[in-house]
Amino acid sequence: MTTDVIQGLTWDHPRGFVALDAASRLDDAAALNLHWSKQPLEGFESHPIADLCDRFDLVVLDHPHIGEAVEAGCVWALDELFAPEELRAWAAQSVGPSYESYAWQGRQWGLPLDAATQVAVARADLIDARLPATWADVTALSRQGGVVLSVAGPHAMLSFCSMMAAWGAPPATDPKAKPFVDEDTALEVLDTMATIFGGMSEAAHDLNPIRMLEWLARSDEARYCPLIYGYVNYATSASGRKAVQFLDTPVRTAGGRHGSTLGGTGIALSRRAKPAPALLDHLRYLMSARAQTGFIPSHEGQPSHREAWRDASVNAAAGNFYRNTLATIEDAYVRPRCAGYIEFQTRASAAIRSALASRTPHRQLVSGLNLGFERLNER
Structure with a gap:
């Protein structure tokens, strides 16, 4: 019996691909049969989100696409998939307005996998x-x-x-x-x-x-x-x-x-996805302090967890990138998300x-x- 391939789409840069691809190969994720594809940065910035959600189960997206995704009905609202206390914890741990940027019309539609401004x-x-x-x-x-x-x-x-x-x-x-x-x-x-x-x-x-x-x-x-x-x-x-x-x-x-x-990237589940417990657990891992302060930075990623941005070892390995720009991201302007x-x-x-x-x-x-x-x- 073969397991259906879960198709993910990210953007074509080591920051966007390496950690996701490596995480999909971890022992705990091997049974998911998760495959990540890449699109150019320009596609990430402007390609119609409904078309991407028709073709992929997990979509790494820019937060201004949220309004169009909701209007098209092509992504899952996360309160249908995760407990309220989980969402609150992710909101509290995320640097700047990165978590709130994936909210629209009172609901959460994406998780801030990566934070940037x-x-x-x-x-x-x-x-x-x-x-x-x-x-x-x-x-x-x-x-x-x-x-x-x-x-x-x-x-x-x-x-x-x-x-x-x-x-x-x-x-x-x-x-x-x-x-x-x-x-x-x-x-x-x-x-x-x-x-x-x-x-x-x-x-x-x-x-x-x-x-x-x-x-x-x-x-x-x-x-x-x-x-x-x-x-x-x-x-x-x-x-x-x-x-x-x-x-x-x-x-x-x-x-x-x-x-x-504000920039950064969120991860959303398209409506074509089948959000089985193992897939949701994989997303929980990607948002965990363990992954955000360890696995993701060590695999060329850029975490969203405030703890990682303040961590001495993470900063030492990154030329103080996070510490030197923390004040800027904490006060970043969030673009409109309307269709x-x-x-x-x-x-x-x-x-x-x-x-x-x-x-x-x-x-x-x-x-x-x-x-x-x-x-x-x-x-």
Whole structure:
């Protein structure tokens, strides 16, 4: 008698694949017959979630997809599968808003397997002065060269949202709230982005965060990025690759908010899955303190458990990646999760990138962002 294969989908990077694949081969999981496939980062960010749930049992997803997944009825609500006390414990242990980001309409739809947010990254060996602490420091350094923004794909929009949070005016998360962004603050943020963008290498324009970090680690062309999704894998050196230093994001003024837009990954069960006890036990293991502070970090993963982010041995092995960025993730901005948001994010990012590249006035852009977000109410 053969056991049906449980199909899982994650994204194509060691951080997203190695620990999941290794965990599926543990003795306790061998009988599950769990197989993990990979999709590109761009698919993780924007591929229609209903299509993925039609083809896979376990889906590693970005939290803004939750609203569309719920609207499509393609994922299990976790209160149907786990006891309330388990959900409360996972909520309490998870760093920043990573657990809450997978909640929608009063129910939980995913578990925060991995935690990440936009952080700053530096090649400290290429910066003679102290590392930037404020956005004024960032713009001053950018005039000397070597400062880049992450703007490829959805990341122009995500960097914009992070800066809005740092300026004290995070974007709205409910389309019924008007406006999406405060116009005066948005214009100031976009002017700052334009200053940095205008001086950065064109080689960085089309780099997703993984490729940007590879470039920073392997080339001396750039030395600082104020906002990029943190990947612990680059905090230590490797063959042909230097270590980069991850830091809290800049603040607008001393004592201000470390503006950052939450990322990370959640794991959801599609409605095609058969949530047998053994499969649920495997998810319990992945969320356990034992896995989160030991197995996952030792297999190139990036845990969501706050204990791991504070653990001395975990930090020692990761160039203090977690300790150096903990304040940023604890106060991260959570994007909207309503149906239609992913499409809006894609369009908004393209519009921001176009405005930065063409150096056009920003007032019309801000008006378009506010109108586009308001139209999500029409769905």
